[in-house]
Amino acid sequence: xxxxxxxxxxxxxxxxxxxxxxxxxxxxxxxxxxxxxxxxxxxxxxxxxxxxxxxxxxxxxxxxxxxxxxxxxxxxxxxxxxxxxxxxx
Numbered sequence: 264x265x266x267x268x269x270x271x272x273x274x275x276x277x278x279x280x281x282x283x284x285x286x287x288x289x290x291x292x293x294x295x296x297x298x299x300x301x302x303x304x305x306x307x308x309x310x311x312x313x314x315x316x317x318x319x320x321x322x323x324x325x326x327x328x329x330x331x332x333x334x335x336x337x338x339x340x341x342x343x344x345x346x347x348x349x350x351x352x
Contacts, residue, residue, distance in 0.1 A: 278329035281352040282342055286314055286321040293347060294323045301338040302327035320349070 272278075282294045291312050299305060309326040329335055342348045 272329070272332075274331045275328050277326055278335070279324060279326050280338070281322055281324045281350075282348055283320060283322045283350040283352070284348045286318055287347075290321045290347065291323050293345070294342070295325070297341050297345065298325055298327060298338060300341070301334055302329070304328070 280298070282298075284290055284294075287293075291310070295305060295310065305325055305327060311324040313322045313324075314320070315322075339351045342351050
């Protein structure tokens with residue numbers, strides 16, 4: 264039996280990413296700065312920030328306009344390369 268194919272994403276589209284890293288006063292700014300390089304035009308209303316219950320980690324959720332697979336791969340790579348990001352979902 265063959266595996267079902269993942270649904271194909273039609274670009275451009277609204278795309279939500281969640282970035283998790285160590286909590287720091289500038290973590291949200293850092294994430295937004297990196298994301299802006301790949302997907303400019305993020306508004307304040309497209310950003311949600313949550314801290315973990317013990318305050319060690321922070322998760323930043325952003326809604327961007329994704330233009331293609333290459334954009335998303337480059338964005339994920341830059342976020343992870345920083346050393347500040349644990350996970351990008």
